[in-house]
Amino acid sequence: xxxxxxxxxxxxxxxxxxxxxxxxxxxxxxxxxxxxxxxxxxxxxxxxxxxxxxxxxxxxxxxxxxxxxxxxxxxxxxxxxxxxxxxxxxxxxxxxxxxxxxxxxxxxxxxxxxxxxxxxxxxxxxxxxxxxxxxxxxxxxxxxxxxxxxxxxxxxxxxxxxxxxxxxxxxxxxxxxxxxxxxxxxxxxxxxxxxxxxxxxxxxxxxxxxxxxxxxxxxxxxxxxxxxxxxxxxxxxxxxxxxxxxxxxxxxxxxxxxxxxxxxxxxxxxxxxxxxxxxxxxxxxxxxxxxxxxxxxxxxxxxxxxxxxxxxxxxxxxxxxxxxxxxx
Amino acid sequence: xxxxxxxxxxxxxxxxxxxxxxxxxxxxxxxxxxxxxxxxxxxxxxxxxxxxxxxxxxxxxxxxxxxxxxxxxxxxxxxxxxxxxxxxxxxxxxxxxxxxxxxxxxxxxxxxxxxxxxxxxxxxxxxxxxxxxxxxxxxxxxxxxxxxxxxxxxxxxxxxxxxxxxxxxxxxxxxxxxxxxxxxxxxxxxxxxxxxxxxxxxxxxxxxxxxxxxxxxxxxxxxxxxxxxxxxxxxxxxxxxxxxxxxxxxxxxxxxxxxxxxxxxxxxxxxxxxxxxxxxxxxxxxxxxxxxxxxxxxxxxxxxxxxxxxxxxxxxxxxxxxxxxxxx
Numbered sequence: 001x002x003x004x005x006x007x008x009x010x011x012x013x014x015x016x017x018x019x020x021x022x023x024x025x026x027x028x029x030x031x032x033x034x035x036x037x038x039x040x041x042x043x044x045x046x047x048x049x050x051x052x053x054x055x056x057x058x059x060x061x062x063x064x065x066x067x068x069x070x071x072x073x074x075x076x077x078x079x080x081x082x083x084x085x086x087x088x089x090x091x092x093x094x095x096x097x098x099x100x101x102x103x104x105x106x107x108x109x110x111x112x113x114x115x116x117x118x119x120x121x122x123x124x125x126x127x128x129x130x131x132x133x134x135x136x137x138x139x140x141x142x143x144x145x146x147x148x149x150x151x152x153x154x155x156x157x158x159x160x161x162x163x164x165x166x167x168x169x170x171x172x173x174x175x176x177x178x179x180x181x182x183x184x185x186x187x188x189x190x191x192x193x194x195x196x197x198x199x200x201x202x203x204x205x206x207x208x209x210x211x212x213x214x215x216x217x218x219x220x221x222x223x224x225x226x227x228x229x230x231x232x233x234x235x236x237x238x239x240x241x242x243x244x245x246x247x248x249x250x251x252x253x254x255x256x257x258x259x260x261x262x263x264x265x266x267x268x269x270x271x272x273x274x275x276x277x278x279x280x281x282x283x284x285x286x287x288x289x290x291x292x293x294x295x296x297x298x299x300x301x302x303x304x305x306x307x308x309x310x311x312x313x314x315x316x317x318x319x320x321x322x323x324x325x326x327x328x
Numbered sequence: 329x330x331x332x333x334x335x336x337x338x339x340x341x342x343x344x345x346x347x348x349x350x351x352x353x354x355x356x357x358x359x360x361x362x363x364x365x366x367x368x369x370x371x372x373x374x375x376x377x378x379x380x381x382x383x384x385x386x387x388x389x390x391x392x393x394x395x396x397x398x399x400x401x402x403x404x405x406x407x408x409x410x411x412x413x414x415x416x417x418x419x420x421x422x423x424x425x426x427x428x429x430x431x432x433x434x435x436x437x438x439x440x441x442x443x444x445x446x447x448x449x450x451x452x453x454x455x456x457x458x459x460x461x462x463x464x465x466x467x468x469x470x471x472x473x474x475x476x477x478x479x480x481x482x483x484x485x486x487x488x489x490x491x492x493x494x495x496x497x498x499x500x501x502x503x504x505x506x507x508x509x510x511x512x513x514x515x516x517x518x519x520x521x522x523x524x525x526x527x528x529x530x531x532x533x534x535x536x537x538x539x540x541x542x543x544x545x546x547x548x549x550x551x552x553x554x555x556x557x558x559x560x561x562x563x564x565x566x567x568x569x570x571x572x573x574x575x576x577x578x579x580x581x582x583x584x585x586x587x588x589x590x591x592x593x594x595x596x597x598x599x600x601x602x603x604x605x606x607x608x609x610x611x612x613x614x615x616x617x618x619x620x621x622x623x624x625x626x627x628x629x630x631x632x633x634x635x636x637x638x639x640x641x642x643x644x645x646x647x648x649x650x651x652x653x654x655x656x
Contacts, residue, residue, distance in 0.1 A: 051423070315385060
C-alpha cells in the first residue's frame with residue numbers, strides 16, 4: 001500500500017516483560033499447564049510458579065510490542081500504546097521498546113499493580129508455554145487510546161490477548177472504530193487458542209466485518225470453526241478479509257485473499273531454541289512488507305525470515321538488527 | 329581432592345544482574361570504553377549508558393556467582409556470600425542462584441543502594457565489554473563473611489573484582505584467613521586486567537603466599553609482570569601455587585603446577601555469540617573436576633566444555649543443565 005501517513009503501524013497491546021526458563025515436559029504436567037498456550041495467572045500463582053521455575057532470562061515481550069519492535073528493527077516507523085508501572089520492569093520494557101526504535105509515550109501507572117510479566121516455560125522441542133500476570137498492562141482504558149496517533153497510521157494493529165479484560169477490550173474497540181474513521185487498515189492477531197475459544201462469536205463477527213488483515217496460526221484458525229477440517233476452515237475464512245495469514249509452524253504459512261491463495265515456505269534453522277514470538281515476528285515481517293509495497297509472496301518470505309530469526313535464541317525480541325534480512 | 333566437607337565450593341562475590349546488548353565497535357569507541365574489560369561506573373553514568381544502549385536482555389551474573397551456578401548445574405554443592413537489595417533485580421538474582429541449586433542466604437539490604445547491574449556491550453566478535461554499577465553489591469563487610477559456612481567448604485573461592493572497594497577487600501581477606509585456618513583450599517580469579525593493574529603488588533604477594541588455585545587469562549597474567557613475554561610470565565608463575573590455570577581464549581588453556589604443565593585444548597563452537605562468563609564457567613568446570621577427584625587434564629577438559637557452552641548464547645548462566653557435559 002502507498003500512503004503519506006507517517007506511521008507504518010500503530011499498535012495497542014499488553015506491555016509485558018517475559019521471564020523465560022527451560023524445563024522438560026514433566027514440569028508442564030506437574031504445573032498443570034496446557035502446553036503451547038497462554039494462561040492468565042494471579043499474583044499468588046505467579047509467585048509460586050516463579051519459585052518452581054529454573055534460572056531465568058528476562059526479555060521484554062508482549063505480542064503487539066514484539067511485532068512493532070521487529071518492524072522497527074527492519075526500519076519501519078511504529079508507535080505503541082500500552083501500560084507499564086513505574087517500577088524496574090516497567091523501565092526495562094520502555095527502554096527496550098524505545099531502544100528498538102518504537103515510539104512509546106503512554107504514561108506509566110504510579111503505585112498500584114506492578115508491570116506485567118509472563119512466566120514462560122520452554123520445553124526441549126522449543127515450544128513455549130506462557131503464564132501471564134497482567135498487572136499494570138490490564139489498566140489500558142478507552143481514554144488511553146491516542147486517536148491522533150492512530151490517525152497518522154497506515155495500519156492499526158491489535159492483539160487478541162486484549163480481549164480478555166473488559167476495559168482493554170473496550171480500548172481496542174475504540175481503536176478499531178477510530179482506525180476505520182481515519183482510513184487506516186485494521187489488523188488483528190487471534191493470539192491464542194484459549195482466546196479464540198473464549199471469544200469465538202465476537203471474533204467471527206469482527207473477521208466478517210472489521211478486519212482488513214488477520215494473523216492466526218493453524219490451531220487458532222481451527223478453533224474458530226469447531227469440527228471443521230483445516231481445508232474446510234481455510235475455505236470458510238477465504239475472502240472474509242483483504243489478507244488472512246495462517247501460520248503452520250515448520251510447514252510455512254498460507255495467505256488467503258479474495259483473489260486466491262499464496263503458499264509460503266518456512267525457513268529452515270539449525271536449531272529451534274525457543275518459539276516465543278515466532279507469530280509476532282511473522283506479523284512484523286508481513287506488515288513491514290505490506291506497508292512497503294511488497295507483493296504478498298515477498299511479504300510472506302520476509303515474515304518467515306523474521307520468524308526463523310527469533311526462534312534461534314531465547315526471547316521474542318531480535319538480538320541483532322533484522323535489516324540484514326531485507327537484502328537476501 | 330577427597331574430603332568429608334559438605335560444600336565443594338563456597339564463594340564470595342559481587343551479586344550482579346547483567347544487562348546485555350549487542351552493538352558494533354563504533355559504539356565502544358563513542359562511549360570511550362576499553363574493549364574486553366570491566367569498568368566501575370556511577371549512577372549517572374549507568375543511566376546515560378543504559379539510555380544509549382540497544383534493546384537488552386537481563387541475565388543474572390557476577391563472576392563468582394556464575395562459577396557457582398555452573399558448578400551446581402554440574403551437580404556440585406555450593407554456597408554463595410554476596411549482597412543484593414530487596415528490589416526487583418535483587419529478587420531476580422536470588423531466584424536465579426537458588427534455582428540453579430546454589431545456597432544463597434546472605435540477607436538483602438533494605439533501602440539504600442539498588443542491586444548491582446552490569447551494562448554489557450557485546451560486539452560482533454562475541455567480545456564483551458562491561459560497565460558495573462556496584463550498588464548494594466559493594467556493601468559486603470567482614471561481618472557478612474559466614475565463617476561457619478567456609479569451615480564446611482573444601483574450596484573457598486574469591487574474585488579479584490572485590491579488590492576494588494576497601495570493605496569488600498577486607499571481607500575477602502577475612503574469608504581467606506578463615507579458609508586457611510579451617511584447612512579449605514583458597515582459590516582466586518584475577519578477574520580483569522584493570523584489577524591486576526590496580527592491585528599488582530598485593531596480587532603478587534597473595535599468589536606467592538595465599539592461593540592454592542589461581543585462575544587468570546593470558547592478558548591478566550601478562551599484566552602481573554609488565555615487560556615480560558608470555559613464556560617468561562608462565563615461567564615466573566609456575567610453582568607458586570598448587571594449580572594456576574591460564575586461559576587463552578580459542579587457543580585453550582595452560583595449567584601450571586609445581587610438577588609441570590598441562591596443555592588443554594579449547595572446544596570448538598559453531599558460533600561465538602557472547603563470551604560473557606567464559607572465564608567464570610571455565611573455573612566452574614575446573615573446580616567441579618578438582619573437587620571430584622578428576623585428573624588435571626580431565627579438569628581442564630571439563631572447564632573448556634563449560635566455557636564453550638556458555639559462549640553460544642547471551643549471558644553467563646547456563647540455559648540448559650551442564651550435567652550433560654559430564655557424560656562425554
